[in-house]
Amino acid sequence: MSPLPLITAQTEEKLLAFLTEHGHTKFRAQQVLDWVWRKRVTTFDAMSNLPPALKNLLAEHFRFHTPEIVEIHGSADTTRKFLTKMEDGSLVESVIIPAAVAENGEKSERVTLCVSSQVGCAFGCKFCASGLLGLKRHLTTGEIIGQILSAETIAGKRVNNIVFMGMGEPLSNFDNVADALEIITSHRGLEIGARHITISTSGFVPGLKKLAAYPRQIRLAVSLHGATDEVRDQIMPVNKKWPLSQLIPALEEWSRGRNQMPTLEYILIRDINDSPKDASHLVRIAKRLHAKVNLIPYNTVEGLPWKRPSEERCRSFRDAVHKARIPVTMRYEKGHDINAACGQLRLRKEQEKNGWTPR
Numbered sequence: 001m002s003p004l005p006l007i008t009a010q011t012e013e014k015l016l017a018f019l020t021e022h023g024h025t026k027f028r029a030q031q032v033l034d035w036v037w038r039k040r041v042t043t044f045d046a047m048s049n050l051p052p053a054l055k056n057l058l059a060e061h062f063r064f065h066t067p068e069i070v071e072i073h074g075s076a077d078t079t080r081k082f083l084t085k086m087e088d089g090s091l092v093e094s095v096i097i098p099a100a101v102a103e104n105g106e107k108s109e110r111v112t113l114c115v116s117s118q119v120g121c122a123f124g125c126k127f128c129a130s131g132l133l134g135l136k137r138h139l140t141t142g143e144i145i146g147q148i149l150s151a152e153t154i155a156g157k158r159v160n161n162i163v164f165m166g167m168g169e170p171l172s173n174f175d176n177v178a179d180a181l182e183i184i185t186s187h188r189g190l191e192i193g194a195r196h197i198t199i200s201t202s203g204f205v206p207g208l209k210k211l212a213a214y215p216r217q218i219r220l221a222v223s224l225h226g227a228t229d230e231v232r233d234q235i236m237p238v239n240k241k242w243p244l245s246q247l248i249p250a251l252e253e254w255s256r257g258r259n260q261m262p263t264l265e266y267i268l269i270r271d272i273n274d275s276p277k278d279a280s281h282l283v284r285i286a287k288r289l290h291a292k293v294n295l296i297p298y299n300t301v302e303g304l305p306w307k308r309p310s311e312e313r314c315r316s317f318r319d320a321v322h323k324a325r326i327p328v329t330m331r332y333e334k335g336h337d338i339n340a341a342c343g344q345l346r347l348r349k350e351q352e353k354n355g356w357t358p359r
């Protein structure tokens with residue numbers, strides 16, 4: 001028998017449909033959500049203003065569960081990476097990134113969580129640890145939300161910024177991610193503004209088309225990492241199926257009707273995509289898309305051949321983009337010392353378990 005669905009995975013619409021079907025009012029659905037998300041109870045019994053029959057009905061059809069936290073790694077820069085074990089034993093990693101100082105110099109209350117959307121990943125980007133073990137499965141809505149709840153337990157405070165940049169391609173798990181987004185953004189859910197949520201895609205065009213039709217103003221980051229098909233083909237197999245000639249129009253479609261700029265994520269890899277010519281190709285794409293550029297000097301992954309360019313090379317790449325009047329930042333992965341690049345912690349754990357070595 002499959003386990004009962006999680007109450008924390010129910011969107012307001014789904015819970016309301018269930019309660020209406022069982023003869024309850026919208027008001028009751030609001031009360032239940034208030035207990036789950038405002039008061040953060042973990043049993044139906046604790047919902048003291050509900051009639052006993054409703055508590056029993058809920059307990060017969062739903063349950064509470066948060067994934068087991070199996071490892072927490074803190075680093076000198078206070079980024080914390082943690083590994084949770086799902087009910088089928090799958091390991092999922094997430095990263096808590098506190099922002100100590102805001103751009104105006106004041107102490108920021110921002111707590112960012114990088115969540116995973118899948119166990120492993122089918123997209124096999126050549127520089128990424130998550131792709132090394134392939135895709136095991138999609139994460140459910142409850143498992144995505146569970147990472148946020150676990151992070152809040154670890155951090156001792158509410159998460160208020162979410163990036164879907166952990167393991168997996170979120171747009172290939174669209175339905176579960178979309179339900180999670182409803183719960184995250186809902187006034188009767190985690191109530192985090194859509195503009196504090198970023199979905200990152202490797203360039204999965206069918207998913208981008210669905211996102212273009214999605215009504216909320218979620219931010220979009222594209223893992224471009226190469227500004228020509230030649231470079232992207234070399235490091236991102238997704239490009240062979242959906243090359244730049246399809247990806248760029250899909251991004252334009254997403255931008256249409258929104259007052260938002262996509263961010264182009266670009267990992268700088270030595271001798272692969274860090275030349276002045278690469279910078280000029282990147283500038284051309286960023287101009288066409290009115291996009292911002294985020295440069296990330298490569299984070300070494302054990303077992304992979306790629307290297308980080310020199311500081312000087314990274315800086316001159318950034319300067320070339322900046323000179324073309326493209327908004328550009330250079331971000332060093334926080335938690336470099338705790339294997340914070342996506343998938344590395346899980347990869348190491350699987351290696352310990354199976355004695356497996358990356359190809």
Ligand code: SF4
Nearest residue numbers: 121124125128131168
């Ligand atoms: S970078 Fe993202 S899409 Fe590519 S293999 Fe890693 S997790 Fe998958």
